[in-house]
Amino acid sequence: DAGVIQSPRHEVTEMGQEVTLRCKPISGHNSLFWYRQTMMRGLELLIYFNNNVPIDDSGMPEDRFSAKMPNASFSTLKIQPSEPRDSAVYFCASTLGQGLGEKLFFGSGTQLSVL
Amino acid sequence: GENVEQHPSTLSVQEGDSAVIKCTYSDSASNYFPWYKQELGKRPQLIIDIRSNVGEKKDQRIAVTLNKTAKHFSLHITETQPEDSAVYFCAASGTGGFKTIFGAGTRLFVKA
Numbered sequence: 001d002a003g004v005i006q007s008p009r010h011e012v013t014e015m016g017q018e019v020t021l022r023c024k025p026i027s028g029h030n031s032l033f034w035y036r037q038t039m040m041r042g043l044e045l046l047i048y049f050n051n052n053v054p055i056d057d058s059g060m061p062e063d064r065f066s067a068k069m070p071n072a073s074f075s076t077l078k079i080q081p082s083e084p085r086d087s088a089v090y091f092c093a094s095t096l097g098q099g100l101g102e103k104l105f106f107g108s109g110t111q112l113s114v115l
Numbered sequence: 116g117e118n119v120e121q122h123p124s125t126l127s128v129q130e131g132d133s134a135v136i137k138c139t140y141s142d143s144a145s146n147y148f149p150w151y152k153q154e155l156g157k158r159p160q161l162i163i164d165i166r167s168n169v170g171e172k173k174d175q176r177i178a179v180t181l182n183k184t185a186k187h188f189s190l191h192i193t194e195t196q197p198e199d200s201a202v203y204f205c206a207a208s209g210t211g212g213f214k215t216i217f218g219a220g221t222r223l224f225v226k227a
Contacts, residue, residue, distance in 0.1 A: 031213055041205060043159070043217040050213060058116070091158065101147020101166065101208040104215055105159040 006092050006107035014115050015046030018080040021110045024073055030097030033104065034067055034077050037089045047074065048099050082114045117142040117209040121218030129226050134192045136221045138205035141186065147208035148181060148188045149215070154201045164189070164205075194227045 005024040013019055013045040025032045047057040049069045057067070064083070069075040079086055089109045095102040120140040128134050140148075144166040151159035165172045165179045166190065172179050176195075181188045192199055205218040 033215070035217075042219045045214065045216060048213060056214060095213075097213070101149075101164075103149065103161045103164065104151075104159075106160070108158055 004092055004094050004105050004107035005073075006090075006110050008110060009023055009108060010111045012113045012115065013082055016081045017114075018078065019082045019086075019114075021077040021090050021092075021112070023075045023077070024103055024108060025075070025094030027073070027090070028096070029094035029105070030072070031095045031102075032069060032075050033093045033095075034075070035091040035093065037091060038087075045093070046077070050078060070113055075105070079112075082112075084114045085115050117145060117207055117216040119205060119207050119216050119218040121205050121221060123221060124219065125222045125224070127224040127226065128195050130195060130197060130201070132195055134195055134199070134223055134225075136203055136205065136223075137188055138190075138207075138218050139186050140188070140207040142207065142209045143186065145207040145209045145217075146177045148179070149206050149208070150177075150179060150190050151204045151206065151217075152201045153204065153220075159204060172201045192223075195223075197225050197227050199223060 007022045031050045034046040036044045045069045046059045053070045067077045089111050091109045092107045095106040119196050121138045149164035152162045153159040165181050178191045202220045202222050203213050204220045206215050208215045
């Protein structure tokens, strides 16, 4: 298995532009998580899905952030409009989703820079 | 919701010495406590985990201990090596087991 695949690896954009981050979880994993990592705030859970359904989006910072999971093999995190304070590394992770406390498999992350 | 606190934020040790990182959690329903290691520019990767029905677990040079009553858990690395230098995150998985909340991280430096 190729593991969790994220794209793009790096994204540089200007303030006000729309940004879309993509994630393909490991085949057979039923839970998907989006985390944001910054020096100041560490690893923050933004949202997670189970069986393609959003379960908890309480970590999504503002209405500018939205996430979707249209099928078991694809998820997007969108920021519209983007702001410089959104600059961070965004990680996607997946687990089997059996609800028993499980190892997170992380993707390589997307380094987002908003100028 | 769950809150995980981690100390220290930075730890510097001499090669061969031991390193200890401590965490506390707030949700008494949490039942899974993983530790992740993140090297510079890389993704976090699980190095060891422990469940609430176990007090201690060891894997070669690393060990974790859990005190459910006090809601404390700790990571112990013995005989540290320069390649152990990284950021270490503790985490807790709470009610239902789906949601994993991370501590702020400890940057470990092992000096040769």
